[in-house]
Amino acid sequence: MPSSSTQAACSSSSSFSDYAEAFAQYVRRLVQTLRSVVEAAALSAAEYCARLLIGQVLRLTEHTARTILRMLGRRPIQNEEIAVPFPHVAAVFSSPKYRDSQVQFLEEITNWERGNLIGKGSFASVYRGSNDDGFFFAAKGVSLSEHKQLRYLENEIAILEPLDHENIVQYYGTLNDGKMLYIFLELVSHGTLEQAYMNCRFTESQVSDYTRQILQGLKYLHSCNVVHGDLNCANILVTESGRIKLADFGLSKRMEDHSYGFPSDICSLGCTVLEMSTRKYPQSNTKKVFSVELAIRSGRGIIVPRNLPCNLRDFINQCLQPDPNQRPTAAELLAHHPFVNVSSFHADS
The missing domain is CATH 3.30.200.20 (Phosphorylase Kinase; domain 1)
Structure with a gap:
């Protein structure tokens, strides 16, 4: 028979688990509520900029919910299973308007x-x-x-x-x-990064955040032996909450040799980050990845403006190194470069 202390520990653990899981669901519904507010905003340039900033809060709360549920290793609780202590809050979250619709499981799309x-x-x-x-x-x-x-x-x-x-x-x-x-x-109706920076100049923190997300997508792609092959702001989508989505994979390739192809994506990333920062594609006669790569390797590369912040300029220059073998990988940039390292960025700002 378990001791009283063991029973208390088990009881405490169970209570914490239940509380954490309910809290995660509460956070997810808070995200949906905030998103509804953002979506209801008019599409003026000023409000567009505000939505981009609000998006950082949305992604933080989404990440918190995912982390808690992942650590618990349990299925998400359904709406009707959530115990919300305040009746008026329960009434809001029980409305279909606020049901979590971020992840949809479809067998197939028919009668469309x-x-x-x-x-x-x-x-x-x-x-x-x-x-x-x-x-x-x-x-x-x-x-x-x-x-x-x-x-x-x-x-x-x-x-x-x-x-x-x-x-x-x-x-x-x-x-x-x-x-x-x-x-x-997936419908990402907010448009591309190119459309976004034309509507609103990105702050340094926004460029850092978007770059970090692009790197996360690239790290995953490269781990799957996929080279995007056409990375630029016109082929990257952004949601109303600031979530980055890599798109347009018509020129993508699967690579068995990890040393070939991936550095070209890093080169394109450098051009993309420079484009986000200056609101124009780097000086070049073409956006074609192969042509830009040849220009950089031959020493006729892209000039990075000296008035850009130090960490941002260094990040771009590392991506645009003429020798592709000297370019860091997406994983290395995510792990070590201060421009996309959250703690380093905030410490410098």
Whole structure:
């Protein structure tokens, strides 16, 4: 028979676990409430900047909830199972308006309707889509008669299907309707980083935060032996809460040799960070990764403005080193560079 102290310890542990799990759910619903407030804001430039700042708070609370649930190793509690101590709070969170909809599990998308055009890339058009369940998504389509463009979309499908990361646009499925091939993706209606910096100049802390998220996505991609191959602000999406999503994988490749290809993504990252910081693509005749890489290797590289903050300038220069073998990996930059290290950044600011 267990001792009274053992029983007390077990009881205490159980109570803490229950409390922590309920708290995590409370935080997740707080995130949804804050997000609803952000989404309700008008789309003026000033309010857009405010939403970007609020996004940092949203991501912090989301991270806290995920961390607690991951440490507990339990399934998320359903809405009806949450015990909220205040009736008026319970009433708010029980409303369908605030139910957690960030992670959606779909067997397949059927009976869908194609809505308005929301973007057009180099090889495909992107439409807003919805199904009978009221689920919204992006539908990226190419005509079956466009054989060259079709190869790019088929490549994107093959690359994206096995990937699963919070900083990679989520893949939902595909459809061939006899005229078009579609890939269904997470709808990130806030647009690209290029559109974002045109609306609002990024602060240094925002560039640091976005760079950190891009690196997290790149670290995951490279661990899966995938080279993005076309990284720039026009191919990176940002949610209303400031979550970064790497997108447009038509030129991506799977690499068996880890030493080849990954440094080109780091080079593109340096150009992307410089673009976010200056609101224009670095001086170059092209955005094509191969051409930029050749220019940098031949000594005709990109000039980094000296008026940029020291850590930011050093980060970009490390990414743009002419010798690709001297460029740090995404994992090394995340772990060691002060520009994307949260504690170092705040200590310097």
